[in-house]
Amino acid sequence: MRNKFLAEMIGTMVLVLMGCGAAVMNGGATSVSAVLTIAFAFGLSVVAMAYTIGPISGCHINPAITLGVWLSGRMPASEAGVYILAQIIGGILGSAVLWAVTSMSGLEGTGANGFAESHLIGALTAEAVFTFIFVLVVLGSTDSKNSAPRFAGLAIGLTLVLVHIVCIPLTGTSVNPARSIGPALFAGVAALEQLWVFIVAPLVGAVVAATVWKAIRA
Known part of the structure; x- marks a missing residue:
């Protein structure tokens, strides 16, 4: 379990550092090129980690995925709790490194999620729907019935790219509580006031995805 904890922590740290780092370096998603850059930074981070720590922990690096996997009956609650703790710590570590680097480089921001207060319902809906899609792809591509499991990491990473392309203008895209907690703290x-949404x-979204996947698979 120690190895899985370390793998999830490091994987989430890399995801937050690279993905949120791309957001900071691009000054926020204000153009098509910036949106694509940030989207691919998150997606490629997942692909890289999937083939690095996937054999050790499955590379969840996202509490929503861990929740979906647990609800699907693929892991015990105690293990899921360890994963989520590791992911949150990893997200905070990634944000701390990013904050330190940007502070010394004269840059501002941590890639925290956010939305206009008048768009609260839209933000809630977007994050739930896009997380549903993302977790559903994760559950399907990693299912024991999948005939091409070696491509799961690529499918998951590209789905995250797709989700970011659509959702960045709405909330900055979270679909991952650990990705949002760390940056918000800095x-x-x-x-922090909007963190609960993320x-x-x-x-x-993860609960709905697990429910739908179990129904489809059955």
Whole structure:
């Protein structure tokens, strides 16, 4: 279990550092090129980690995925709890490294998620729906009935790219509570006030994804 904890922690740290780092370096997603750059940074981070730590922990690096896997009956609750703790710690570590690097380089921001207060319902809906799609792909591509499991990491990474392309203009795209918690801690009050959205909505999406996948698979 120690190895799995370390793998999930390191994997989430890399995801947050690279993905949120791309957001900071591009000054936020204000153009098509910036959106694509950030989207691919997150997606490629997942692909890289999937083939690095996947054999050790399965490379969840996302509490929503871990919740979906647990609800699908693929792991015990105690192990799921360890995974989620490791992911949150990893997200905080990745944000801390990013904050340190950007501070010394004269840059600002941590890639924290956010939305206009008048768009609360839209943000909740978007995060829940896109997490549902993402987790559903994860559950399907890693299922024991899948005939091409070696391509699961690529499918998952590309799906995350797709989700980011559509969702970045709406919320900055979370679909991953661990990805949002770390950056919010270093971003200030505004990000912390909205953080609950990026925890609750992805978890709801994961629950729906697990329920739908179990129905489809059956």
